[in-house]
Amino acid sequence: MADEMWAGVRERVEALDGAPGPFGAASHRFRLDPVLAPAEVEALQDWLGTALPEEYRTFLLEVGAGGAGPAYGVFPVGRTGGRWAWSGEGADLSDLDRAAEPFPATGPDPDALAALEAERPDEESFTDEDEYDTAVAEWHRRGRALLWAADRTVGAIVLCHLGCGRREWLVVSGPERGRMWSDGRADELDLAPLLDGAGRPVTFARWYLDWLDAAERHPSRPAA
Numbered sequence: 001m002a003d004e005m006w007a008g009v010r011e012r013v014e015a016l017d018g019a020p021g022p023f024g025a026a027s028h029r030f031r032l033d034p035v036l037a038p039a040e041v042e043a044l045q046d047w048l049g050t051a052l053p054e055e056y057r058t059f060l061l062e063v064g065a066g067g068a069g070p071a072y073g074v075f076p077v078g079r080t081g082g083r084w085a086w087s088g089e090g091a092d093l094s095d096l097d098r099a100a101e102p103f104p105a106t107g108p109d110p111d112a113l114a115a116l117e118a119e120r121p122d123e124e125s126f127t128d129e130d131e132y133d134t135a136v137a138e139w140h141r142r143g144r145a146l147l148w149a150a151d152r153t154v155g156a157i158v159l160c161h162l163g164c165g166r167r168e169w170l171v172v173s174g175p176e177r178g179r180m181w182s183d184g185r186a187d188e189l190d191l192a193p194l195l196d197g198a199g200r201p202v203t204f205a206r207w208y209l210d211w212l213d214a215a216e217r218h219p220s221r222p223a224a
Contacts, residue, residue, distance in 0.1 A: 005055070005205055006062035010035075012212060013068050021215050024163075028073035030215070032064035036077075044077065047084050050100035053178035055205040056170060070211040071162045089161040094169075095154055102174030103155030107190040108146040116143055147185045156181065159204075168194065170204055180207045 016030040036044070041060055045051050052060075066076025066086075075088035086094060121139055126132035155173035162168065165186025171179050179201045180194040194202040202210075 005209070006058055009209070009212065010063045012216070013063070016068075016215060021218050022211075024071040024073065025068075025215065028068045030068045032067035033076045034065060035062060036060045036065050040079070043079070044084050048096060048099040048172070050173050052172060053170065053204060055178060055203055056172075059204065059208065069160065069208060070168070071160055073160070074208070075159050075161075086157060086159070088158070090165075090167050091158050093153065093167070094157045095150065096157070098154040099157065100173055101154040103153070103171040103176050104151065105174070105176050105193075107152060108149070112146060113190075116146065143188060147188070147190060152191065153183075158183075168207075176201075178203050180204060 010032060013030050013032055018029055019025075021030065038061065041052070041057060044060075045057075051057070060077070064074075064076075065078060066074045066088075068074070072089070075086040075091050077084060077086045079085075085091070085096070116139070119139065121132060121135040123132055126135070153169065155177075156169040156171045158167050159170045159180075160168040167183040169181045169183060169191070171177050171181060176193070180203070181191050182194055183191050185191070194207065196202055196206065
């Protein structure tokens with residue numbers, strides 16, 4: 001069961017408190033928020049209008065509502081004034097009112113992206129620098145309209161910030177439910193599923209436990 005995979009995990013994370021660690025550890029210092037009560041998780045799911053993936057739901061109950069985790073940590077979730085929200089750099093990108101809608105596994109039409117790339121302004125074809133800057137700005141605007149369309153991330157929740165505008169999402173609705181996706185749109189790349197070394201989709205638990213295993217093996221930690 002999903003809750004069994006979290007046995008001892010909070011204690012393992014707390015044992016690293018204050019120790020050197022991999023990228024991002026200095027921001028969370030291996031500290032976790034308190035767990036949510038079962039009634040709080042039920043209220044969160046009712047508010048979202050969908051059940052959370054089991055691995056993440058039991059993480060909230062057994063490990064913590066957020067804190068220590070990959071990169072700068074797992075965005076914590078909490079309730080303020082009757083409204084639930086995740087907090088962190090870019091957490092507001094999640095459209096929580098549409099969390100129950102199926103997450104789209106495919107993004108913008110590849111032909112549309114290819115056509116846009118073919119129209120990338122060529123600086124050498126401009127004689128006026130201001131005109132070139134204007135053309136580039138318009139080209140980027142069109143690209144953002146394709147990659148950042150509101151429908152692109154329905155059914156998913158931002159859980160982690162990797163820095164430089166790159167993030168990772170947990171899909172909560174649709175066929176990809178329970179899997180982690182990377183968001184490289186800050187680098188003009190579409191969202192893509194996180195895959196392990198064998199090309200298999202990475203679920204929330206695998207994502208978190210692989211990070212914890214690596215943190216415990218980190219070479220900057222003093223030997224036991």
